[in-house]
Amino acid sequence: MLEIRSLRKVYGGHGRQVEALGDVTLTVPEGQFVCVVGPSGCGKTTLLRCLGGLLAPTSGEVEVAGQPVTGPPDGLAIVFQEYGRSLFPWLRVAENIELPLKSKGVGRAERRRIVDESLTAVGLGDAAKAYPWQLSGGMQQRVAIARAIAFQPKVLLMDEPFAAVDAQTRADLEDLARTVWQRFGMTVLFVTHDIDEAVYLGQRVVMLSASPTRVLEDLDIDLPDKRDQLATRSGTRFAELRSHVYSRIQEAKIARPGS
Amino acid sequence: MSRALGRAGLLLGLPVILLVTWWFASAGSKSFYQPPLETIIKVFPATWTAARFRSDVLPSLGRLFLGYGLAVLLGIVLGVLIGAHRRLRALVEPLLEFLRAIPPPVLVPILILVAGLGDPTKVLVIVSGGIWPVLLNTVEGVRGVDQVLADTCRTYRICGWLRMRTFILRAASPQIVVGARQALSISIIMMVIGELLGATNGLGYTVVQFQRGFEIPEMWSGVFVLGLLGVLLSLAFTLVERRVLSWYHGVRAAERSGR
Amino acid sequence: MTTPRVARRRAGDNPALLGLVGILAFAALLEVLPRAGVLPAEYLPPTSRIVSALLDEFGRGSFWQAVGGTITTWLLGLVIAVVAGIVLGIVIGSVPALRLATASTVEFLRPIPSVALLPLAVVLFSAPIRSILLLVVYASFWPVLIQVLHGVTDIDPVARETALSYRLDRWRRARYLVWPTTLPYVMTGIRLAASVALVLTITGELLIGGTKGIGERIAVAQSSITVPSMYALIVVSGLIGVLANVATRRAERLVLAWHPAVRREFPL
Incomplete structure (x- = not known):
């Protein structure tokens, strides 16, 4: 459903160039709930804006439902982080x-x-x-x-949608996101900086390195489909997955290349 | 009940005190140019008759509304055009900066020279003064539309006239209203000036005729009428603004209460 | 849309250059159209004739006297309006009862069009400069007053309570709390008032006459039908306006360089 091949995005201006996305390749099959997680400032939002056709990549290809993205693609919706402004x-x-x-x-x-x-x-x-x-x-x-x-939409992109709400509301909204996905069966790409949230929500968690961004690891989340804020989050498997993701992202932060 | 009385007292207290003071201070006035308030009020009904209303007030109002309406309309259309195109904006910005710095009344002699002394000139005079605040504020408003909302429109394919109507014009409306309010007071001023510099009827013309004919109490009453016109139109504007911008005041109130 | 597009950057993207092109294109259009007979050349002289009339004016002592006269009247009126606006604004704004009592009067007096007072100004004062000053002060007083009133009421309640809990006396509260909060509004008021005052100065000179000023010179050029110099003087009035705007904006930025918040401008 979503195809990203060797996506690269360089912001430039006034002689300074920032490589927001280094070389990102990622495929999301139809109907999957994928979370993208990475340290802050790693170009998650850039990735999502390229997917949504709001931003032209420097190089590489992006396809939604088999069609190359040149503008906002058909059947794609975005939930922005800034609810107050969207x-x-x-x-x-x-x-x-x-x-x-x-x-x-x-x-x-x-x-x-x-x-x-x-x-x-x-x-x-x-x-x-x-x-x-x-x-x-x-x-x-x-x-x-x-x-x-x-x-x-066939594809729903969510850009750190719950980053600006309080913890209690956030838990409710996370469950809502799962319910909506299960009920309407769309493909969901959920971008977040919160590791717990990524593991709790996703069928798959894609970890990104700090800039220039690459895919660090693509991890299947083998938690049961029925998730529960209390039971799921206190289970041992959740803890294992969570600490795995956490340590990978910590590594990525320390071994930041070229900075 | 007593609270409403207190409010009315606060609202009317100072104006009443001022008027009473004026009444008694001017009561015995022998000065030719500063007649007693009593005299001014006495000449009022005889001066501002229904016939005078038809022959002078209505033509003035007609020109005012036509000129003001055109100024607002043209200002918005040009402002949207300039505000939405980055290069066009860069091209005309310094020129506009210069043109709006020209005091509008100095253009009146030119307009009379080019277009004669008829009604079209007087409407043109009003447009030439009123258009600038609307134009410049619309440019600012359109330029400052929220980027997240713009992205939302692109994602959801809201475009064309629907986008103009539900996004651009509404997003810029607080700024446009600021401009329209300034334009209203400038338009009244330009209406009077247009009539001072060559007219055969109208409010401004009448008041100046009284001045030249040394009919001083009548002249004072004319100043009253002009002042009243300004006050009433500003009141009407406030009522319209409250309707058009009710959402904006709501947002501001919500922000202030720190949500 | 917000993408910085380095690769596609062209010379045509330089805003300053484009702006210059815009002005030159406008001048060229006003040169060509009258010459081609599209516009009546006797009423709309081509740019080159306006420029040469402008250069003629620059060579005359009386022109510079007029410029000086206009600027003097403008500054005098502006200073009176600003001082009155600040003093009254702070007094009225800091006393809630006073604010309530004056609100309706302010709302009533403010929208009175300043030129409505013109006949009054003419008959009340025999010296034209005073008549003009009355108009200038009346028109430019309101923006200052309104901005100051907004500024004084904008004081952060937390900051006010902090000041009270540290037992700052009235003078120190005014010095460290009221004045810094109000200053951005004062500057906005001055900026708005400056352009209004200039418009009214030149308008007054044009309509009342009797003082040395650009407005009066325009009236003379009009009655003697020296069209190019009329246009030249109008250009001068625009240039003075641009300079006034630039100067007040500079002053605003200079005074508020330390200020953390960009204050909203209140609709007038």
Whole structure:
């Protein structure tokens, strides 16, 4: 579903060049939930923006559903980290979710049905008429997720979506992300800097090295499909996986090449 | 009840005190140029009759609304165009910086020279002054649209007129409104100046006729009417602004309460 | 969209150069159109004739007197308005009861168009300079006052409580709390007032006359129908405006260089 081959991205300007992505190759089969984790500043967001067609890579190829990415690809939605800035503050919650459908040309009655359904799916059935800024941060991110669901994407990219909410809300939102994925069966690429979150959520965890970024290790998470904040997180396998990922990323930080 | 009374007291207290002071201070005034307030109020009904309203106030208002409307419309259209194109902006920015620094009233002699003394010139005079704040503020507003929202639009394929209507214009609206408010007060000023420098009817013309004819109390009453016009239009503007920018004030309030 | 595109960078991306091109293109257009007969040359003279009229003006002593006169009136009016605005703003702003009591009066007086006072100014003062100053001060006083009022009420409540808990006296609170918070607003007010004051100075000179100034010179050029010098003087008024804007912006940046926050400008 997602194909990334030798992706390289160099930012430059005023004589200084920063290599954000060194050489990243990664494949995500359809329907998989993959977490990408790496030290902060390792180009996770750059990777995601290249995938979403928001940023042109310096070299390498990116394909979504077999089509090379030149602009935002069909059937792909992104949930941004900055929930406060990714919702239109002048539109009510329902209108925010409805807007992408309008540009898709979905009829009015159908739009209303989809909006209701996706709001219910994220547990915000009664917030349709509120404005985003009247909601808490966690609820705003729920709206952003509802908007993504309503768009009915085949691929859902999530860019550190829960980094800015408090711990309790975060646990709820993590479970929501799993539920949504299981229910709608889309391919999910979830970028985070939080190792626990990556191991808890993913079927697979892709570890990135610090810049210039490469894939450090691609690890299958052999935890049972049914996950639970308490039971899963206190299990021994979770602890093993977690410390494995943790030590790899620590190594990567210490052995940072070329800095 | 007593609270409402207190509010009314605070609201009206100072204006009433000022007016009463003026009334008594000017009561015995023998000065030709500073007639008693009583005299000014007495000439008011005889001066501002329905006929005068039709012959002078309405034409002025018509030119004002037409000129102001055109200034806002042109300012927004050009501002969006310039704000959205980086190179065009670089091309015209210094030129605009210069053009807006020219005090608009000095253009009035030129406009009269080129376009004559008719109504179109007076509308043009208002446009020439009112367009700048709208134009420059729109450019700033469009340039400053949130990047995350712009990415959201690209991802969800919101483009064309839908994007203009639901994203660009709304995102820039707080700035546009600031410009439109400045443009309103400038437009009133330009309306008066256009009529001072050659007209056969209108509010500004009437007041200057009173001044030249040494009808001093009538002139004072004309100044009242002009002042009242400014106050009423500013009030109307505030009402419109509250509707258009209710979301913006909501966001600001939410930010202040530290969510 | 935000991508820095090094590879695709061209000479055409230099904003300063593009800006120069824009101005030159505008000048060239105003040269060609009247000459080609698209615009009436007697009312819209080509750029070259405006420039030569401008150079003529530069050679005249009376022109420089007019420039001096305009700048003097402008600065005088601005200083009066700024001092009055700051003093009244701080007094009214720091006393809540006073703020409430004056709010409606301020809201009523502020939108009165300054030129509405023009006939009054003319009959009240026999000296034209005073009439002009009345307009200038009236128009430029409000931006300062409003900004200062916003500034004084913007003081961080936590900072205020900290100051009180350390028992800073009234003078020290004003010195270390009120003034630094208000200063950015004061600077914004001065910047807005400066451009309003200049517009009103030149407008007053144009409409009232009787003082040495650019506005009056424009009126004279208009009545004697020396069109190119009229345009030249308008260009001069624009240049003075640009200089005033640049100067106030510089001053603002200089004074606020230490300031951590970029303050929002309040709509006027």
